[in-house]
Amino acid sequence: METILKEIKIVKNVMEKNNQLANTIREILVSKKQSMFNFMSSPGSGKTTLLDKLIPFLLSKGYKIGIIEGDVQTDNDAKKLQHHNIPIALINTSRFGGSCHLASNVILGAIEELKEEEIDIILIENVGNLICPASYDTGSDKNLVILSVTEGEDKPLKYPGIFRKTQSAIINKIDLAPILETDMNQIITNIKQINPDSKIFQISAKTSVGIEELGLWIIENHQIKYMNL
Numbered sequence: 667m668e669t670i671l672k673e674i675k676i677v678k679n680v681m682e683k684n685n686q687l688a689n690t691i692r693e694i695l696v697s698k699k700q701s702m703f704n705f706m707s708s709p710g711s712g713k714t715t716l717l718d719k720l721i722p723f724l725l726s727k728g729y730k731i732g733i734i735e736g737d738v739q740t741d742n743d744a745k746k747l748q749h750h751n752i753p754i755a756l757i758n759t760s761r762f763g764g765s766c767h768l769a770s771n772v773i774l775g776a777i778e779e780l781k782e783e784e785i786d787i788i789l790i791e792n793v794g795n796l797i798c799p800a801s802y803d804t805g806s807d808k809n810l811v812i813l814s815v816t817e818g819e820d821k822p823l824k825y826p827g828i829f830r831k832t833q834s835a836i837i838n839k840i841d842l843a844p845i846l847e848t849d850m851n852q853i854i855t856n857i858k859q860i861n862p863d864s865k866i867f868q869i870s871a872k873t874s875v876g877i878e879e880l881g882l883w884i885i886e887n888h889q890i891k892y893m894n895l
């Protein structure tokens with residue numbers, strides 16, 4: 667019993683420390699007039715492909731973009747985004763135990779790596795999975811979850827935590843919906859059941875459908891943050 671209580675206390679301390687550091691990150695972002703958006707999803711649902719389309723849209727609107735690329739192993743995704751010629755901080759969590767998420771201490775390190783660069787908006791590609799990343803506040807202004815149609819309509823109900831904690835849910839790979847006979851209304855109903863306030867985007871990162879709408883939402887949130895400063 668005592669061991670369990672001790673473990674609960676340790677977990678509580680870890681989460682408190684993470685949250686304190688996330689607040690520090692928020693202060694740093696404000697001091698630099700930056701915004702940060704955290705993209706989470708299961709492996710393969712299209713985070714990198716989506717960022718690859720979103721980056722040029724944001725650049726075309728005059729915003730300077732920085733990327734924090736989180737992966738357990740490899741620099742594959744960082745390499746895929748390299749051609750945009752923007753600063754990218756790569757975090758391989760295998761260097762510290764292969765964590766399945768990005769905690770605020772590693773995000774702080776990545777932000778420091780990006781500090782010499784002029785950046786307005788930082789986009790985080792979190793480690794691919796639907797569970798741990800949702801528990802760790804990264805100091806981001808908005809958190810987004812991507813669910814691709816290949817994963818099944820029921821995922822918001824099976825992994826409610828991440829849908830509850832995100833301000834936006836992106837349904838990706840909609841180009842495949844007719845082939846898979848996906849019930850789009852059912853996915854939307856399931857997301858809304860868990861989080862009625864979630865802003866839902868329907869996107870095909872492959873064909874770029876919906877990228878503009880998402881980009882404008884990101885810009886709008888960035889502008890609102892600094893409207894009165």
Ligand SMILES: Nc1nc2c(ncn2[C@@H]2O[C@H](COP(=O)(O)OP(=O)(O)OP(=O)(O)O)[C@@H](O)[C@H]2O)c(=O)[nH]1
Pocket residue numbers: 707708709710711712713714715716743793794838839840841842869870871872873
């Ligand atoms: N048809 C279709 N394929 C897509 C779409 N978005 C991504 N893909 C494909 O899905 C596969 C995985 O995409 P990634 O962008 O690597 O996914 P990810 O979420 O970054 O994967 P991890 O970083 O490994 O978690 C690739 O083969 C992409 O080409 C889409 O909108 N439509």
Ligand SMILES: [Mg+2]
Pocket residue numbers: 713714715743791
């Ligand atoms: Mg990726």
